[in-house]
Amino acid sequence: MGQTGVEKIAQSHAVGNLSRKPLTAGDYVMLRPRHVMTHDNTSAVLNKFRALGAKCIADPTQPVFTLDHNIQDKSAANLAKYDAIREFAGKHGIVHFPAGYGIGHQIMLEEGFVTPGSLIVASDSHSNTYGAVAALGTPIVRTDAAAIWVTGQTWWQVPDSVEVYLQGNLSAGVAGKDVIQTLCWRFDKDEVLNCCVEFTGPGVAGLSMAARMTIANMSTEWGALAGVFPYDGVTEEYFLQLAEKFVTRGEREPRLTQEMISGIVPETFRADPDAGYLKLIELDLSTVQQLVTGPDEVKTARPAVELEKENIRVDKAYLLSCVNGRLEDFRQAAEVTGKKKIAAHVRMYIAAASAYIQHQAEQLGYWNTLTEAGAIALPPGCGPCIGLGRGTLEAGEVAISATNRNFKGRMGERSARAFLASPATVAASAIAGKIRGSVKHRIGSLSAEIKTVRKSPVPQSAEPVEIVEGMQAEYSGRLLYLPKNNMNTDGIFGKEATYRDDLTSGQMAGYVFRNYDPDFRKTAHKGDIIIGGWNFGCGSSREQAATALIFFGIKLVLAGSFSQTYKRNAFNNGLLCLECPSLLRHLAEKYSGETARTIVAGEIKIDFASSTLYAGTEEFCFTPVSRIPQELVAADGLEALIKAGYNDCQFC
Numbered sequence: 200m201g202q203t204g205v206e207k208i209a210q211s212h213a214v215g216n217l218s219r220k221p222l223t224a225g226d227y228v229m230l231r232p233r234h235v236m237t238h239d240n241t242s243a244v245l246n247k248f249r250a251l252g253a254k255c256i257a258d259p260t261q262p263v264f265t266l267d268h269n270i271q272d273k274s275a276a277n278l279a280k281y282d283a284i285r286e287f288a289g290k291h292g293i294v295h296f297p298a299g300y301g302i303g304h305q306i307m308l309e310e311g312f313v314t315p316g317s318l319i320v321a322s323d324s325h326s327n328t329y330g331a332v333a334a335l336g337t338p339i340v341r342t343d344a345a346a347i348w349v350t351g352q353t354w355w356q357v358p359d360s361v362e363v364y365l366q367g368n369l370s371a372g373v374a375g376k377d378v379i380q381t382l383c384w385r386f387d388k389d390e391v392l393n394c395c396v397e398f399t400g401p402g403v404a405g406l407s408m409a410a411r412m413t414i415a416n417m418s419t420e421w422g423a424l425a426g427v428f429p430y431d432g433v434t435e436e437y438f439l440q441l442a443e444k445f446v447t448r449g450e451r452e453p454r455l456t457q458e459m460i461s462g463i464v465p466e467t468f469r470a471d472p473d474a475g476y477l478k479l480i481e482l483d484l485s486t487v488q489q490l491v492t493g494p495d496e497v498k499t500a501r502p503a504v505e506l507e508k509e510n511i512r513v514d515k516a517y518l519l520s521c522v523n524g525r526l527e528d529f530r531q532a533a534e535v536t537g538k539k540k541i542a543a544h545v546r547m548y549i550a551a552a553s554a555y556i557q558h559q560a561e562q563l564g565y566w567n568t569l570t571e572a573g574a575i576a577l578p579p580g581c582g583p584c585i586g587l588g589r590g591t592l593e594a595g596e597v598a599i600s601a602t603n604r605n606f607k608g609r610m611g612e613r614s615a616r617a618f619l620a621s622p623a624t625v626a627a628s629a630i631a632g633k634i635r636g637s638v639k640h641r642i643g644s645l646s647a648e649i650k651t652v653r654k655s656p657v658p659q660s661a662e663p664v665e666i667v668e669g670m671q672a673e674y675s676g677r678l679l680y681l682p683k684n685n686m687n688t689d690g691i692f693g694k695e696a697t698y699r700d701d702l703t704s705g706q707m708a709g710y711v712f713r714n715y716d717p718d719f720r721k722t723a724h725k726g727d728i729i730i731g732g733w734n735f736g737c738g739s740s741r742e743q744a745a746t747a748l749i750f751f752g753i754k755l756v757l758a759g760s761f762s763q764t765y766k767r768n769a770f771n772n773g774l775l776c777l778e779c780p781s782l783l784r785h786l787a788e789k790y791s792g793e794t795a796r797t798i799v800a801g802e803i804k805i806d807f808a809s810s811t812l813y814a815g816t817e818e819f820c821f822t823p824v825s826r827i828p829q830e831l832v833a834a835d836g837l838e839a840l841i842k843a844g845y846n847d848c849q850f851c
Contacts, residue, residue: 327424546590697743718796
């Protein structure tokens, strides 16, 4: 069996003993990424770096610092944090982009850090964006970022890959945002959870680079670890224009040149004809229509023309973020707006993904068209998308937003409702004062289906699992059932505390599940075991969604399935995650009539050697815990392993 494109890129960045055989899904490997991007969370990574006792960066060309999340905060504390990051970057020779330059993912692309066939990681869940240019972009967590600063390397388990075959062309008014929202909506049963998605087929050629960036970016919301497009004429033209920009700026040592681009050999990172894909999904782009997602969920959607009939009033509209803050997005919105005005009761906020994009939009007249219509301009950055700064949602408000997430409480008050849509739909809704699309026609039936499925082997052990030294062989405690699928990190640890570096561990514990269940602390106790639903820990890569549970006194989390990024956070900090679908189904049936958000479900006992869980007289099997997670948990996390001597780790 041949390798997928993702496996080939990982292979080209692999180091150590585990890199000597062809990589395939399930393999653990050490990787040396080309770059690691951190944003405002650089401050937290810096603290971890210092806690390791490190004095220097292994490879100063690897890290890239981009300040983009909380840039509207001009408080002395935030400015001091930004100054400390800038000073650290200067001391160690690290590339640093200040607040106002743009969103990190856009900077990584337009400044030439991401090239075809490269492996780029970021301490942010939307690093999938880099897959638009035939690179492997995948999220890591803060602890990983610190480890890369110290060692230049990070661990990875090669995931399964899913091929998404695109055919046909998009209809007028339909955008890349509608494509990825359609995939999230149509395939909402974890079909690509923790997989890498590779987009193929003749339909790819008709997608602009901006559309590819949008689709790759929101493959995160679909549950994928990466979304990768092939290298083709569109990709080549994009990089040639990028190289020309560096020439125009007069850079002596540009990161990209025409010679570099001509030297790209796509075959080295193109999937083999007999690549081992887990699934093949087919989508006819001509059957995709303008879609509106939500509220409060990214996998619930309806056609815009349907929602228009319901006269859903809009209070705020947003055209910004790393998914839809590009030149093409402002052009589409401006074309819809024309000379019309935004409805009197609507406040529309716009922010470019970078200062360069804003300059382009101003030069071409798109920016002025929108501001003259009544849009309120914000600085290039994340802002309201993450619930920070001016323009966040207030109690009871309804928003239509061209961002990538609409989780309850993420963009402001918990009682507000947020719908997601394309830039054209956002503009049309802002003008109408209610949700509506920019086109009136409704396209026929959607053509999207899973064509083939290869059963992915579930790790099972005929022999008892060997327990590493320091790992508990058994664990018991009271079980708390949280009957919520797709429990996102905003629900576990809200945005109001995410970028506060001054919180003590006890204060962080106080935020646990506050967005999901404000009364959680009244029910839960130290030593309890949590069981969530399917795809637990989806959403952002914020590390506090794992560490806050530890600080609360929870050492073990069960679920039907997890976001791989959340598991990575958990294992790196010594929090054990176990997948036990049979127990989840049992509890879902037993408590089907309950309305409580946190349900006390009795005592359980867990035997790691036999991979068996005991609840009363019932027995349930869970996926065996492999050696690497055991080592991480036994050592209380990756930081401890690094301090003990990185080369002694099993996976190095």
